[in-house]
Every structure is written in structure tokens, then in C-alpha cells.
Amino acid sequence: MSNPLPQTLVLIGAGKMGGAMLEGWLRIGMNPAGISLIDPKPSDEMVALATEKGMVLNPTPGAIAPAEVVVLATKPQMLDTAAPAVQAFIHPKTLLISILAGKTLGDLAARLPNATALIRAMPNLPASVQRGVTAAAPGPGVSAAQRATADALLGSIGKVEWLDNENLIDAVTAVSGSGPAYVFHLVECLAAAGAAAGLPHEIAERLARATIEGAGEMLFQSSLSPATLRQNVTSPGGTTAAALEVLMADDGLKPLMGRAVAAAKRRAEELSG
Known part of the structure; x- marks a missing residue:
């Protein structure tokens, strides 16, 4: 079986949950040279980690090519203002994984028309100690290979439960x-x-x-x-x-x-x- 980890990934939002996922990806062997981080106010720890691992932090527009995977981990209310910049990192084969609470696949598709493969995910706080559980709902454009990639990335912080119906995300939020x-x-x-x-x-x-x-x-x-x-x-x-x-x-x-x-x-x- 081929390695499901992507060669290039852009993480937009490197706060607590984004940082926890990043640590998970590095732990399971993703090449840090293929990871770019977008965060207007990165913590000192994140700046140090990016420098240590050789990850690109806040590249200038056009400095990097569209990525194999883009992970949205900003605050939900920032989606509208961030969308134009996010578009630059997405090409037709990019997988977009969003952990934005309350933002549906339809919301994401409307604001990020470049994205054709979308996954909405809901991780929880124990992800910070690799004992989280994430429920994920794929959109219709997600291929089997992309789902395997998402499963590997989300599985780096704990267990993953796949949902056939995105409407179940609200119940997931209430439980886990x-x-x-x-x-x-x-x-x-x-x-x-x-x-x-x-x-x-x-x-x-x-x-x-x-x-x-x-x-x-x-x-x-x-x-x-x-x-x-x-x-x-x-x-x-x-x-x-x-x-x-x-x-x-x-x-x-x-x-x-x-x-x-x-x-x-x-x-x-x-x-x-």
C-alpha cells in the first residue's frame, strides 16, 4: 500500500488544535519540508518549531505552489476574510480538510470554489495528548485515496470515526x-x-x-x-x-x-x- 501521507500540506491556523495536529503529523513521519504554516500571530513555540524543522511560516503570496492538502484550523468567524488567500493554495486536486465549528461543506464550497474535495472534521481537546477522537464527513468529491490521506492525518491525534451524513456533526459536537x-x-x-x-x-x-x-x-x-x-x-x-x-x-x-x-x-x- 502506498504511503497515504501527502507530500505538501498547508496548515492555516496554528493555534492549539492546529498545533496539536501538526505535532501528530510530524510524529507519524510527515516530511516537515513539505509543510507550510499560515498564522498571522504564531506563538513563540510555533516559530521555534518551524525554524527547527525547516517548515515555511507565513510565505508571501505566490511563494509556494498549491498544496496536495490544505487544513483549515482558524477560528470559524475568520473564514470569510481568509477565503481569498486560502484560494491561492488550492488547485483542482487539492484535498481541503476543515475543522471550523459550524461551517458546513456548503459554506466551505461557497467561499472556496477552487476546492472540489472537501472534508468536514470535528476533533476534540484530548487531541493535544494524542488521545482525541475526530468525526469526519467527506463531501462527494473526495476520492478513496484522499479519504485514506485524511484518515492518516486525523488519526495522528487519536481515533477517527467516519460519518455518512454531515448532519450528524452537531450531535458529534454535543457528545465528543x-x-x-x-x-x-x-x-x-x-x-x-x-x-x-x-x-x-x-x-x-x-x-x-x-x-x-x-x-x-x-x-x-x-x-x-x-x-x-x-x-x-x-x-x-x-x-x-x-x-x-x-x-x-x-x-x-x-x-x-x-x-x-x-x-x-x-x-x-x-x-x-
């Missing part, structure tokens, strides 16, 4: 896009409950944090379903079972999480409108 914040809040709540049960707050927070870290690692390493893992740590009539009676009650965690995800999905739909 916003999901890390839900987990962080769970740690806060578990620590607060531990403190209320009599533990010093600092110890309660360390216990809660380590518990979520460990449980997450078990999920990562195990092929068992979450339900099976839960059952495996629950002894009938024991302490965990007593707590789960509360969490799994009709007014427990499931309906609460359902309302939270529904609220996030509604907001994602509003922002996409």
Missing part, C-alpha cells in the same frame, strides 16, 4: 466535542462529594482525578463494553451497587446527561444556522 468538559466537571463533582463526606478537599480532588484517569485508561485498554466494565466492579449489595442505585434511577445520570447533550446539540445547530 464538548464531552471532555463533562468529564472534567464529573471530577469536580466527585471531589466535592468526597469533601462533603469528610475528606480534606485536596485529597478528595486527587482521589477523584486519579479515579477518572484510571477508569479512562481501562476503557482505552479494554475491548469490553462500558456496561460490562461497570458490572465487573459492582458487587451485589455492596457500596458501588448502593451508589449506582442513585445514579441509575429514573431521575439519575442518564436523563441528566441526555438533557445536557440535547442542549449542546441545539446550540451547535444554532451556531451552524
